[in-house]
Amino acid sequence: MEYLIIGNSVAGTSCAQKIRFNDKKGQITILSEESFPAYGRPLISYYLAGKVDSNLIQYRNDDFYRENKINVVLNCKALNIDSKNKKVKGSNGKEYSYDKLLIATGSVPFVPPVKGIENQKNTFTFLKLEDAKKIEKIITDKSNVIIVGAGLIGLKAAEALAGKVASISVVDLADRLMASVLDSQTALRIQKYIEKRDVKFYLSNTVAEVGKDSVVLKNGEKLPCDILIMAVGVKPNTEAALTAGIKVNRGIVVNEYMETSVKNIYAAGDCVESLDILSNQNKVLALWPNAYMQGETAGSNMSGVENKFAGSFAMNAIGFFGIQLISAGIVDPKDEKVSIYIEENEKEITYKKLLTLNNKLIGFALLNLPDRAGIYTSLINDDVKLDSLNYDITKKDIGLNVFPQDIRHNKLFRGNNK
Amino acid sequence: MKKVYAFEKNCLGCGLCEVYCKTAHSKSKDIIKTYRKENITSAIVIEEILSPKAKTYFALQCRHCADPKCVKACISGAMYKDQNGIVKNIKEKCVGCLSCVLVCPFGAVKRNKDKERKIISKCDLCIETGTPACVENCPNNALKLMDEEEVK
Ligand SMILES: Cc1cc2nc3c(=O)[nH]c(=O)nc-3n(C[C@H](O)[C@H](O)[C@H](O)COP(=O)(O)OP(=O)(O)OC[C@H]3O[C@@H](n4cnc5c(N)ncnc54)[C@H](O)[C@@H]3O)c2cc1C
Numbered sequence A: 001m002e003y004l005i006i007g008n009s010v011a012g013t014s015c016a017q018k019i020r021f022n023d024k025k026g027q028i029t030i031l032s033e034e035s036f037p038a039y040g041r042p043l044i045s046y047y048l049a050g051k052v053d054s055n056l057i058q059y060r061n062d063d064f065y066r067e068n069k070i071n072v073v074l075n076c077k078a079l080n081i082d083s084k085n086k087k088v089k090g091s092n093g094k095e096y097s098y099d100k101l102l103i104a105t106g107s108v109p110f111v112p113p114v115k116g117i118e119n120q121k122n123t124f125t126f127l128k129l130e131d132a133k134k135i136e137k138i139i140t141d142k143s144n145v146i147i148v149g150a151g152l153i154g155l156k157a158a159e160a161l162a163g164k165v166a167s168i169s170v171v172d173l174a175d176r177l178m179a180s181v182l183d184s185q186t187a188l189r190i191q192k193y194i195e196k197r198d199v200k201f202y203l204s205n206t207v208a209e210v211g212k213d214s215v216v217l218k219n220g221e222k223l224p225c226d227i228l229i230m231a232v233g234v235k236p237n238t239e240a241a242l243t244a245g246i247k248v249n250r251g252i253v254v255n256e257y258m259e260t261s262v263k264n265i266y267a268a269g270d271c272v273e274s275l276d277i278l279s280n281q282n283k284v285l286a287l288w289p290n291a292y293m294q295g296e297t298a299g300s301n302m303s304g305v306e307n308k309f310a311g312s313f314a315m316n317a318i319g320f321f322g323i324q325l326i327s328a329g330i331v332d333p334k335d336e337k338v339s340i341y342i343e344e345n346e347k348e349i350t351y352k353k354l355l356t357l358n359n360k361l362i363g364f365a366l367l368n369l370p371d372r373a374g375i376y377t378s379l380i381n382d383d384v385k386l387d388s389l390n391y392d393i394t395k396k397d398i399g400l401n402v403f404p405q406d407i408r409h410n411k412l413f414r415g416n417n418k
Numbered sequence B: 001m002k003k004v005y006a007f008e009k010n011c012l013g014c015g016l017c018e019v020y021c022k023t024a025h026s027k028s029k030d031i032i033k034t035y036r037k038e039n040i041t042s043a044i045v046i047e048e049i050l051s052p053k054a055k056t057y058f059a060l061q062c063r064h065c066a067d068p069k070c071v072k073a074c075i076s077g078a079m080y081k082d083q084n085g086i087v088k089n090i091k092e093k094c095v096g097c098l099s100c101v102l103v104c105p106f107g108a109v110k111r112n113k114d115k116e117r118k119i120i121s122k123c124d125l126c127i128e129t130g131t132p133a134c135v136e137n138c139p140n141n142a143l144k145l146m147d148e149e150e151v152k
C-alpha cells in the first residue's frame, strides 16, 4: 500500500501516525512545500518573540519519523493530482504514485486588494515560519509597524513585536478586536489593557492607501509605516484539490469519513469544510485541534479502519500580553432564546460568560479564568442536559463534582468520557 | 496500563498528596525546602463532593486517556502519549497556551504558578521513581495505583 500526504502540518502528521498504527508495512510519504520540518504553526509568534527557537518549534522530533517510518519530502509542492493514474506531480520534477491520498494543504492568507500595496516592499502575511523569519530579520527599534487585522493572528503578531519596534498600530474594519469570539464589552476591556502596552488600535477603519513609508487610513489619518503585516484572515487552500476536479465549496467538500468527491482521495484540516455540531452546518473551522482530529480520522479510514468524524465546534485558548482567553461554542448569539450568564471583576480583569439554550450549554468565554475549562467544553461536546447535573453551573465554579456519582465514577474508573 | 484511582470513601481531603506531589517534582526533593523556596504547582485537584450529610472528597490526577484530547489540541507538540500509555508533557516545549486545559474533559491539567515561565502541570505518574508519590503517602489509602483491567 502506498500512502501519499500533501501538506506537512498537524493534519498531515496525525494522519501519518494513525496510518502507521494500523498498517505497519505500507509506505508513507509526505510532500511539503515548506523547507522546515513540521512545526507548531501557532508558535510562529512565539518564535518572533524569541520564546522558542528553530529547534523547539519542531512539532515532532526526528525519532517520531524514524519510528513511524514516515518519509518527508521538503521543498516539494504538489503541482498536479492525476486521479486516473493515481499520481501526483511534485515541483522537484518527480512523480509520486499513491493508493490512498490525503490533501492537507491547510490555509492560505486572505489578502484583500489595497491601493498602492506594491509601494511597500516590506509587506508580509503571518502564517508561516518563513514569514516570521523574514520579519525577524528586518525589524529594528525604529520600525513603525502597521498590522491589518485585529483577529487572533494580527494580535499574536502585535504581541510578538511589542517592545521591539518603535510603534505598532492595528487596523480593523470591525468595531472590536477578535470580533468572531468576543462581545463588544469584553473586547473593549482587552483593548484597553493592550493599549497600555503601546499598541494603538484603529477600529471601524481600514488602510485606504499604501505609500512608500506611510499608510493613509479610511478616515484620512496618515500613519508612518516601514512594515505592513496583512493579517485579515485565512481561507482554505484548495489549489491542489482543484487540479483533481474535486468538489470544492468554500473549502474542500468531504463526507464524515473525510473522503472527497474523488475516490481514494481524502482531505483534512483547514482546507476542508466539515460539520459544525452547534449550527448543524458545514463550516470551515480553521483550528489546530480540529485539524488533528480530522487528519487522524482520515488516516484511520485510509488504512482500512472505518471511523467517522464526529463533527466539532469552534474552540480556542488564546494568550496575549499576559491575558488568557478561553472560549468555545457560540459566544455572541443571534438567537434571543439563549440565556446569558455573566460574572465579572473589572479590577482583576476576569470575566466568565456562559450561554445556555434548551437546557444545554452552547458556549462559554473565560477571561483569565482558565481553570478546568475543559469540563465546560465537555458539557457542550457531550450534549449534556444541565438539569441532570448536581448543581447549577452558573452558580458555582465547575468541577467533576457537577456530575452525579454514577456518571463521575464511570468517567474516572472506566475512562468513559461520556 | 496502571494509573492512580481515587476512593472517595477513604479521602479526608487533607491535601498531603499535593504536598508530596510537589516535593516529588521539586529540585531539592525536600518537603520543607520545596514548600519554602520552590514555587511548584501540584498535578492534583482535590474536589469536594457536596452531599447533604457530610462533606466528602476525592483527589484527581490526569487519567492518561486512551484517546487523549490534550495531545490532539497541543499546538507545540509538548503533550504526547508514550509507548507505555503515559501522557507526558515536555516542559521545554510547552508554551503555556492552555489549549490542553480547554479540552481536558476531567479538568486535570493545571496552570503552573511559576511566574517566570507559564507552563502547565499535570500528572506524569512519577515516571522517574516508579511509584507515584501521592499513592505512597496517602495516610488513608484513598489513592491506589491499579491496572485498568483490574478496575473494570
Ligand atoms: C499565527 C497563528 C496562530 C494560531 N493560533 C492558533 C491557536 O492558538 N489555536 C488554534 O486552534 N489554531 C491556531 N492557529 C490555526 C492553526 O495553526 C491551523 O488551524 C492549523 O495549522 C491547521 O493545520 P493543517 O494541517 O490543516 O494546515 P496548515 O498548518 O495550514 O499546513 C498546511 C501545509 O501544507 C503545505 N502545502 C499547501 N499546499 C501544498 C502543496 N500543493 N504541496 C505541498 N505542500 C503544500 C503548506 O505549505 C503547509 O505547510 C493559528 C494560526 C496562525 C497562523
Ligand code: SF4
Binding pocket: B061, B062, B063, B064, B065, B068, B069, B070, B071, B087, B103, B104, B105, B106, B107, B108, B109, B122
Ligand atoms: S490531561 Fe486530561 S485529556 Fe489529557 S490524558 Fe490527562 S485526563 Fe486525558
Ligand code: SF4
Binding pocket: B073, B074, B075, B076, B077, B078, B079, B089, B093, B094, B095, B096, B097, B098, B099, B100, B101, B119, B120
Ligand atoms: S499549555 Fe503546553 S502542553 Fe498545553 S497545549 Fe499549550 S503547549 Fe501544549
